[in-house]
Amino acid sequence: MELEDLKKAIDNSVSVYKPAEKSATDLMDHESKTLFADLERKISIGLIPFPVTVVLFSALFASNVQARHSILMWMLLGILCIEFIDLLFNYRLIKKLQNQSGNTKENFITKINRLETGFKRQFAITLLLYALMAIVLEIVIYYKADNNFQQWAETPVLLRVVSYVVFLIIQFFLKKYFYKKLFSEQMESLKSLIRQFQ
Amino acid sequence: MKELFLQQIQLHEKTILKICHFYTNTDADRQDLYQEILVQLWKSYPRFRGESSFNTWLYQVAINTAITGLKKDKKQIRAYDINRFSKEIAEADFAEHEQLYKAMYTAIEQLNAIEKAIVVLFIDGKTYAEMEKILGINEPTLRVKMNRIKEKLRQLTKNI
Numbered sequence: 001m002e003l004e005d006l007k008k009a010i011d012n013s014v015s016v017y018k019p020a021e022k023s024a025t026d027l028m029d030h031e032s033k034t035l036f037a038d039l040e041r042k043i044s045i046g047l048i049p050f051p052v053t054v055v056l057f058s059a060l061f062a063s064n065v066q067a068r069h070s071i072l073m074w075m076l077l078g079i080l081c082i083e084f085i086d087l088l089f090n091y092r093l094i095k096k097l098q099n100q101s102g103n104t105k106e107n108f109i110t111k112i113n114r115l116e117t118g119f120k121r122q123f124a125i126t127l128l129l130y131a132l133m134a135i136v137l138e139i140v141i142y143y144k145a146d147n148n149f150q151q152w153a154e155t156p157v158l159l160r161v162v163s164y165v166v167f168l169i170i171q172f173f174l175k176k177y178f179y180k181k182l183f184s185e186q187m188e189s190l191k192s193l194i195r196q197f198q
Numbered sequence: 199m200k201e202l203f204l205q206q207i208q209l210h211e212k213t214i215l216k217i218c219h220f221y222t223n224t225d226a227d228r229q230d231l232y233q234e235i236l237v238q239l240w241k242s243y244p245r246f247r248g249e250s251s252f253n254t255w256l257y258q259v260a261i262n263t264a265i266t267g268l269k270k271d272k273k274q275i276r277a278y279d280i281n282r283f284s285k286e287i288a289e290a291d292f293a294e295h296e297q298l299y300k301a302m303y304t305a306i307e308q309l310n311a312i313e314k315a316i317v318v319l320f321i322d323g324k325t326y327a328e329m330e331k332i333l334g335i336n337e338p339t340l341r342v343k344m345n346r347i348k349e350k351l352r353q354l355t356k357n358i
Binding site for chain 1: 203204207208211229230232233234236237238239240241242245246255258259261262263265266298299302310311312313315317320321323331332333334335347348351352
């Protein structure tokens with residue numbers, strides 16, 4: 001039995017493929033069931049608390065003068081914004097990864113590139129923002145702009161720098177862990193598919 | 199736009215069914231994949247600029263979806279349904295060679311995702327140039343792959 005025989009048999013037959021149970025009109029507006037669509041839904045749920053928190057912060061700043069002048073509160077808001085940006089990056093990436101157009105090989109290579117460069121860019125930006133926050137904190141300490149940091153200012157500079165570095169390292173591993181958790185399965189599967197092209 | 203899209207889908211429905219048939223093992227999986235392909239086609243349709251034929255574009259989206267689309271757990275949980283062949287072959291017009299076709303389909307099941315895509319395109323009568331547009335594999339490589347696939351299928355079905 002050859003593949004050509006199967007082709008001939010299918011060409012000569014009237015109905016080989018079982019028709020769909022529902023019409024296209026009923027099916028096309030359904031939600032996608034892919035892994036990425038599932039992730040997109042989860043991340044969009046995760047994005048909801050951020051605007052709510054920003055509103056709460058705004059209300060606090062509007063009603064409380066002390067809070068408005070507290071660098072600590074602004075830093076908390078800063079951390080929140082960085083994490084929000086990080087989540088937005090993942091959301092945008094997942095949206096792009098759902099594109100199924102283009103020839104198969106190109107489509108898979110683009111997805112792999114997006115996953116690889118996505119992490120590097122995302123990691124660089126969030127870490128840079130955290131490093132910037134550490135610099136701002138040091139400026140605040142230098143100019144004694146906020147009494148809340150009095151105790152931290154009394155800590156030796158070297159220890160402070162080590163703390164910032166440790167924080168950045170922890171951030172790096174945490175981001176790497178979550179990125180892997182989100183995308184490693186798809187990444188491996190895409191890489192194995194690319195090997196099948198050889 | 200929706201009307202035009204549905205008209206095109208109606209014309210090419212057999213292509214989608216064919217892809218679903220080769221990439222799934224059970225009826226339920228086939229219905230899921232069919233739905234997913236339609237969802238992806240509809241989502242991608244605004245980006246279809248007519249640079250290639252609708253059929254080529256449809257093949258690209260449908261094959262990409264079939265290969266990477268569905269969630270892994272769904273593929274693994276459902277059991278392989280060997281009886282589907284008898285049913286479908288009986289519905290088709292080549293029931294007299296049932297055993298042979300069953301064996302051929304079972305052999306195709308064992309091919310990897312890209313090889314299956316080549317088989318689907320071959321069965322649909324696509325030329326190597328068209329296959330290259332859809333899969334992004336150049337013609338000489340496709341010819342080598344096709345020969346290897348045929349040999350593999352020959353080996354897998356030789357005892358029948």
